[in-house]
Amino acid sequence: MLVILLLVSALASVYFTIRYNFAFHKLKRLEPELVTANNARNIIQSLLNESVEYSKTHPDIKPVLQPYIAAPKTPATAKTAK
Numbered sequence: 001m002l003v004i005l006l007l008v009s010a011l012a013s014v015y016f017t018i019r020y021n022f023a024f025h026k027l028k029r030l031e032p033e034l035v036t037a038n039n040a041r042n043i044i045q046s047l048l049n050e051s052v053e054y055s056k057t058h059p060d061i062k063p064v065l066q067p068y069i070a071a072p073k074t075p076a077t078a079k080t081a082k
Contacts, residue, residue, distance in 0.1 A: 055061045
């Protein structure tokens, strides 16, 4: 009975080791895509921040930025949201 349990344990260890190796290699293959996505997100966030600063002196761009920026909550909107 113990020999069977040892065999099952060894097979489970081999199975999980193989799965771990495949997952690790897949993670390493996807890492450059993650870096690229993070860089693009940082660039877009920087552009949005600069656009918000620009809108302080040029209010004509505010309607264009409206869907992309969170409106600050005023006390009137905070009461109606509850």
